[in-house]
Structures are given as C-alpha cells and as structure tokens.
Amino acid sequence: MKKITLDRRLLENFSWPLVLSMLGLIVCGLVNLYSVTLNAPSTGSVSEFGKQAIFCGAGLALAFLAMFFDYRLLRKPAPLLYGFGIALLVLVEFMGITAGGATRWLPLFGVRFQPSEFVKPVLAILVASFFARDDYQKKGLTLTTIIAPTLVTLLPFALILREPDLGTAGLLCLTVLPMFLFLRFSRALLITIVSVTAGALIWVFLLGGLDFLQKKGIIHGYQIDRILTHQKPEEDSNGKGWQILQSKSAIGSGQVLGRGFHDGTQQKYGFLPAPKTDFAFAALAEEWGFVGALVVLSLFYILLRSAIGVARRSKDRFGRYLALGLTSLIFWQMLINVLMVTGLFPVVGIPLPFVSYGGTSLLVTTLAVATINNVGMRRYLFQERPLLENSQAWREGQPTLRVQEKAPLVRRLKPPNPQEPDVFPDYRLPHTKPWLKFMGRGKPEISPPEP
C-alpha cells in the first residue's frame, strides 16, 4: 500500500497564525459580501457570493498545492514570469477593455483579468531574486547595483501609469520599497537619492513641472483633482467628495457594536459606493461596528506579524526577500484601502486583501500568503551545520513530497526531546502551544553555540 508522507518538519514549521488569520479574514470577507449582495439582483447564473466562494475554494486549493513545492523553484523562472507580465501589460495597451476611462483589463475566457494584479507579486519575486545575489549582500546598494532593480520596477510602473491607474502603479513602488530599504545603501547612492529627490520636488512645485507632466499626458487632471478633493471633501459633496463622505458616515454610524448583519443602511440603500469592492471595509464597519472592525484589523495584524516573523526567521536570502516583498504587498494594500475608506487617503481603486470582492485579487493574495508560509516551512533547509542538525539535509533540492513503499518503522524507547540543546543546538522548534507565546511564557531561550 502506498502512503503519502510529508516531511514532519514541514508541518513543524507551519505557521498556523499566518494561515488561520488568513482563513479568518476570508470568512469575514465572505460574510460581508453575503450581507452586501443579499438583496442585490443576481446577475447571471451564479451570484457574486457564489463566485467569490468558488474563487476562495480555488485559491485555497492552489495555496495548499503550492505548499508542497519548494519556493526556490520560483527563483529561476522569475525573469520569465516578469517578461510574461510585461507582455500582458503591453497587450492591455492594445486590446484591453476600457471601463470608466481606464484601460486595465484583458478579456480572458469571458472574464476580465487585470494583468497589473499579476505583475505585483512577480515583481516582488524578481527583485527578491536580484537581492539574493551575493554582490548585493556584499556591497549593499550602490550607484551601479541599484540600476537593475530600479529599472525592473519602473518599467511596469510606467506601463500601469499609462492605463491609467495611479493607485496600482504607486502600490508597485511601495511593494518593493521595504526590500530596497533592507539593503545597505552606499554613501554615494544616498547623496544621489537625496539630491535627485530635492531636484524633482523643486521642479514639480516651483518650476511648473506639474503642468508639464499634465500636458504630456503622464499625469491626468482627474488624478490631481482626486488628491485635491481628498483635502476638502465637504466642498464638493455631490461629486468626488461624495464617496468619502458616504463612506465616513457609513463607518461612523456603525458606532461600537454596529448596525447588525444586513442592517447597514448606507450599503443596503446604495449610498455607499462600491460596497462589495473598494469600500467593503466601510460596509463591514457599518454593520459590525468598532468591534467588528477591530476583529478584522487584529486578524490583519496577526497575519502581518507572523509573515514578518517568517521573513525574520528565514535563513535563505531569497526566501527572506520574497517573504518581505509579499508581506509588504498585503500590508500596503490593507493600509491604503483602510485609510482611503476612512477618509485619510485619496480614493484610489485598491481593494482590501481577502475581504473585497474580486477573484484575481483573492487568488493572488492567497497564493502570496501560501508562498510566505512556504518560505517559513522550509527554513529548516538552511542550517549552519546541516548534517548534524538535520538528518534530512541531504535531501535538499529534492521534492519534499515523497512516496514510500512502506512507512519506516521507528521505534524509540524514549522520543528525543526536541528542546534538548545537545541534540538541536540551534534549531528553534515551532511552538507546540503557540498561544503561550502571546501569554508571556515562551520557550526558554537557547543560546547559540560558540563559533
């Protein structure tokens, strides 16, 4: 009889808080979507809730499968994926679907697919693969080494800006920003960056560069408007500021406990704009109040904390940067969306990860979390003394899913204590009781061996 076994350490390193908080967020999103679409006329054979549920299932299944494959498989084809993404963006230029004055979507088997969603994680992978190289580690970022990652960022940035989609383009830069900041900057680079930034600011604000950009069509008037409206939403209560005002009254009217499930009048009677997608958080805060919003925010906090923990504990540079990039992708989307909904940020079309309705976004973010978890699961592969610490180290590079004819019969009089420093001097086991970490009684510190 064939048996499928997994390496036990994969499970030992599995980050439960990361995955469980993601599941929690998805559930919150589905509940919210159900409430929002409850009495909306159904379009097509499958309701929007149904579609989103299908995407959830598909995303989780894909994420589950992805955990079986070593994340380092992504490193080699990264340029290829990136090239594919760029090609899609170029394709959008020519045969994209235009809606609301912007060309952002490609027709794909009858559904609309947004290539910029795909490019965001791919860019993170590519930049991570750059930064994992030895020369970045040795020299940090210098005037020469910064060129390649900057260029690969600016190319999709420019293409997305042309769609035009200022929000996503900006998000792209913000996603890779923490990865850049993680490297050491050379002095020459620092001076260059400071002077270039100052020069650009002077040009834009003092020498009329804004007009020039607008004339050339690089920045659109409405984008400037949107930022200006953000500062004074009350002045234009029926136009662009209307969305912000309605969203604020939706959130504010939720008060502490909220109006209750499907009782949010702002979303139910159509005052809240886009309650399924961009303003989903407002609908949620209206119906579940401060408490509900706090629950969602806590889940996000747990998710981001544990994702950063994965990056921190990872001993592979590619893995660390990859985890960082994907974490930052989720973080910025969450932050910008929530600030936008609460009226602290201009309205840009960035959804709230896991909660907002949208298949592509959900797939991408779920896979991103799966990849982060993948990095964390496989951190045992990078040990200082692999053979001593890890009897399975020789299997490095092999798929971890292996099929055995027969389960090896292991008999031990006494199971080895994983916390025994003699046996595993450097190896931090995952928490067997993860909640203890939050209750202040963690594992005993294990001091590293003398070098």
Added chain:
Amino acid sequence: MPWKSETPADNAGESGRFFWIHWALILAFGLIVSRLWVLQIAMGEEYREKSDTNHTRFTQIPTTRGLIMDRDGRVLVENSVSFELLLTPKEAGEDFEVKALSAEVGRVTGRDPQELYQKFKGFQNARAFEPNVWITGLSRADIALLETRRYQTRGLSVRVNGMRRPVNGNFAPHVIGYLGEINQAQLQSEKYPGLSQGDLIGQSGVEQSMEPYLQGQKGQRLMTVDSRGRLLEELESKYPDPGLSLHLTIDSRMQRVSQALLGERAGAIVVMDPRNFEILALASSPYFNLDDFMGGISTERWKSLVDDPNHPMENRAVSGQYPPGSTFKIVMSISALSEGVITPDTVFHCAGALRLGNHLFGCWNKRGHGSVNLHRSLKESCDVYYYEVGRRLGVDRLAKKARAFFGLGRALGVDLTTEQPGLVPDQDWKTRRFKAPWNAGETLPVSIGQGYLLATPLQVAQYTAVAANGGTLMRPHLVREITDFEGQLIRRVEPEIISQVDINPDFMRKVRGGLEAVAMEPGGTGRRAQVPGIRIAGKTGTAQVVSLKRYQGYARGGRPYKYQDHAWYTSYAPADDPEVVVTVLLEHSGGGGAVAGPVAGKVLAAYFDQSIDTTLMPPYQAQPDKPSGWKGEL
C-alpha cells in the same frame, strides 16, 4: 538574540531593520484604530444621524381646502385637480428613445412631438436626474391613455396639483378672494403655523380671513428611500385633515342682481338683513375675475390689474371711504333726538342758507324750505335744518353717538381683512391731525355728511339697518355656518349685538316715518326707488367730492368726471317690518335720488320678487393690456 548575525542571510544591520518594521506596523495599526475610534466612537452619534437622514425622507401629504358655499348651500368655490406630466431625462433613456417617446406622448395627448422633444433637450443637461414638468394641464382621459402605455413610457411620472376653482369667476370676486403663494412675512408670522414655502394661502376675501378654517391640516409621511430617492418602505404616516367648509350669508341671486345692476359703473351695493346683520350681497364694481388666479396669475395680468386707474381689486363696499352725504342725516336725527337736542316737533326755518360768522352755508334748495320739522327735514333732505341740529349738538357729542351706536369711525369686524374704519372727526382728532383747534363752522358740513366725515358703503348700510330695526347695532357678517367635510355643523355664527340706541321709541317711529316719506310721499327726494306694492323707506345722498368753489365755473352737466358727486341711496323695506337693507353707492355719477334711487329700487324689487334674476352678467373678457371693461367717463 539567537538569530542575529551568524546566519548567511544576515548582512550588517539587516536584522535590526525588523525592529523598525515592527514599530512601523504598530504605528500603522495605531493610526487606523485611532481613526476608527474618532469616526465610530467620538463622532459616532453625528455620523449615525447623518446616515439616518440620508435614507429617511419626510414628505407632506397635501390636504384639501374647505368649500365655500352661499346661504342656500350652492358651491361657489370648489377644489379641482390638474395633471402634469413629469419627465426624468436620465431615466428616459437614449436620445432616439426619447424621440419615440415624444412622438407617442404627443400623439396621445395631442401635443406637438417636435416641441416636446425640444423641451426634453432643454432640461437634458442641467437637470437630468430630477423630474421636470414636461406637459401641464392634462385631462383625466390623457392620463388614462398614458397609463395604458406605461410599459413604453420610461422616465415619465404624473403629478397631481390641487387647484382652487371658482364656479363663476365673476361672482363676488371681492368677497370670495383668491389664493396666492405664502410670502416671507406671512411665513414668519404666527397666524400661519405649519406652513412652508410654496404653500398656497388665501390672499384676499374670505379665503384670507377664514384661512385657519379653510386650510385643514397637512398629513405627514416618513419613509425610507435609497440613494436614487426611490421609496422603499413607509415608516409612519399621519393622514391629512380636510379643511372646513364655509356657508356664507351671501344670497347668490341678490349678489348676481347687484353686480348686474352696477354693471360697468364704479360703485358698490350692500344688501343686508337688518334683523341679524347678515350680508346678503356685497357688490363692488369694477371687479376682476377669479379665474385669472387659478393655478397662479400671470405677471402681466397681475400688473394690469394693479395698475388699472379704476382699481378693480379694491372692494369698494368695505374699503372705499366716501363722504356719506345726506344719508348721514339718519345718524344726525337719531343722535339729536336721543340727546334731547330736538324733538320731532322742533321747527327750524330754512331760508336757503344759514349764516355762521361771516360764512354762508347753503341748502341744496336755494329758495329755502321754509319752516321744517323732523319729518320734512328727512323727506326733503333740508340741509339748513341739520346745520342747526349740528350746531346745537356739537361735534364731540355727534362723534360719540356716531361711533357708539352706528359703528362709524371703526371697523366692526366683518369677515374681510380689507375693511376700513372710515372717519368721524371730533375736536381731539382735529388737534391730533392738523394741530389746530376745531372751528364751529366745521361742524356744519359734518352734519350733512360732508367735511371730514368718511364712511364706507357697509357702514351706511349699518346705520340704515340700525334705523330699520329700532336702534340695534350688530356685527355685520359674511359667514353663517362653518361645517366640516361631511357637512357636520362645527359653528353657527349668531348675530352679535354691539349697542342699542337709547331713544324714545316714539321718536324712533317718527324718524322712520320721515324715511318712509322720502320714498313714498309726494315731495320726497327718493321716490324713484319705489317698488310697486311694497312700502319702502330710504334716504338719498349726494356727496360732493370737491368744494363748491372748484366747480363753480363749470356748466351743470359739464363737470369733469372726477369732480362729479357720488350718488348714494340707502333704503330698507318693508317700511313697517324691515327685512332688507339696500345701500347703493355710485361714484361720480350725480344726484342720489336720480341715479342711485332707481338702482336701489330694482334691488329691492328683486328681493321681493323671486322671479327677478339676471342672466345678463357681463361675460368676462381678458384684456391684458387695457384697464378692465369699464369705460370711466359716463
């Protein structure tokens, strides 16, 4: 920290950056949570209220105004509706769809489709999301036809407008009055609670004075709407209370007769019941047409009415103030008798004039009446007799009597807001008004109803009625009963006695004998008012408009219109048991007995002969740029 610096992933300072990352994360979440705190807890109440007003809408349900009926229960003013077709351009669809819609609606309602389409173009840009008035004045049949085509008339809605519709626009327009939009001053006054901008209220006539009864109570509806303003559910409603109906004292037939008799002459006729002071007819000419005010009067029509030199909007019967002329001798004689200044048998000698100081006060009869007692003084309207009475009575006693027992010099409160008080002069008044002492010579013109004395035709009718009913003054009124929508009696207006003249009944009988003689005896001034078979009593009056000197130069018939005398005739009948008082005033038309007398006679005849009616009401013709029908010069 165990993971620091010895792993290959770490380069210098990299792990330290996690420290900053954690703090950045905490900062970001702190920002969000504090923002949510501000929105949901600190300002939660405010936003909850904002959100509630967002989706609830408060509307008012219009009520129906009470009806106005005459004394027999015939409806004079009723409510009717007009339909308007509203178009919301955004809901109507694309351009070509509206073209088809215009064609269809135009065909059904008989309007020009091209014009409708142009109208749609007009409000397509500016007011695309709100319903715009597309067609006005649709009939019920049109609406029914449009309803059957509902499936292909997207974006259309029907609005029902309540409208006040007088049954006959020419009938007693001054009494009934018209509606107009409430103005700013009225909105702020406490007389009109619960009304808002754009509401219609009575602006003249009983429509104005009886507003609180007629108005009714508006209903209210609280409902939930969505962001497009569509009604989702009704939360609570209060249904409107219809206004109360008025039963006027006006007798339609008498009113019609009076108006017809006035015709195009400027003047007024008051027909009143002396037993209870119910006003049976109150005609004023020239008049306007109430139909003009249906659904709002046009600006140029309004301007032409207001600018008309003949003032058709003025109700001459209650707000026109004239010198009462010789009709005032009724007041004089009763006052003097009750004060004991004269007795019916007191005789004065009329030599055609009375000299006071160095001024000569003439009688109308230059040759003089000779010896005149009370009976003759009334019958032949001797001026010198009343000069003498006035001289003996004095202006202050005269004014006191006239105010207390005849309702002169004050508005008694008939149900019309434009009622004028008239003027009874006395010494105080002269000092206040002119800062000069009263001259003894000024009493004499007042004694014959000239000088400073002013009275409205209603007041003349009042003192005639006082003479007719033996000395009782009551409040004249226009409203008999107030009933609710179903005809249930709410209030009956009882006659309200104001004063009773303290006069020897024998003396009163003598005065009435004199008044009867005016019409019935040979030598009486008012014989032209006689009605066959009925004994009537009356008094003529010819009120000078300007002083004698002004028209001394003119030949007898050649005086300019505005210098001609006002003709008065006030009468009651039957003489022994009066049941009707008729007062006629004709402006600038000559002698009272000659001009006003026959008119009064015809009114009286119509009162006693039910068969007399007139269908000869002059049909009203709109003349936008000219003064209304009346010619002016006679």
